[in-house]
Amino acid sequence: MNKRGYYVCNNGENVGGFAVVASTAKEAKKIVYDSGEIIYGDTDYIAIRTRWVRDADVSQLPIGMVDDCRDALIRGLYDWINEHQCDECGKDDDLVCYNGRALCSCCINDLK
Numbered sequence: 001m002n003k004r005g006y007y008v009c010n011n012g013e014n015v016g017g018f019a020v021v022a023s024t025a026k027e028a029k030k031i032v033y034d035s036g037e038i039i040y041g042d043t044d045y046i047a048i049r050t051r052w053v054r055d056a057d058v059s060q061l062p063i064g065m066v067d068d069c070r071d072a073l074i075r076g077l078y079d080w081i082n083e084h085q086c087d088e089c090g091k092d093d094d095l096v097c098y099n100g101r102a103l104c105s106c107c108i109n110d111l112k
């Protein structure tokens with residue numbers, strides 16, 4: 001079965017979304033809705049939006065929500081994650097993926 005990575009969030013909100021592996025956008029939406037996880041803001045089914053992250057390689061992951069935030073970040077399903085341990089300095093901070101690693105903004109500036 002074809003597996004795709006989706007970012008599922010509330011309409012208009014770019015925070016508090018979930019990384020999901022599914023075959024279709026409809027399935028991704030259903031997985032999040034059925035999980036009972038709180039989507040930031042309005043949780044009406046019709047308000048939930050899915051974004052297919054075309055570049056994300058999720059072929060090794062099972063269908064469902066991606067529990068490992070760091071892994072989801074490295075795969076490109078999240079643009080950033082908050083309060084996670086930086087791969088370089090070890091501090092808990094907001095991280096983005098940089099050259100395949102999860103780094104805080106300070107470490108990225110040092111590497112540039």
Ligand SMILES: [Zn+2]
Pocket residue numbers: 086087088089090091103104105106107
């Ligand atoms: Zn760092």
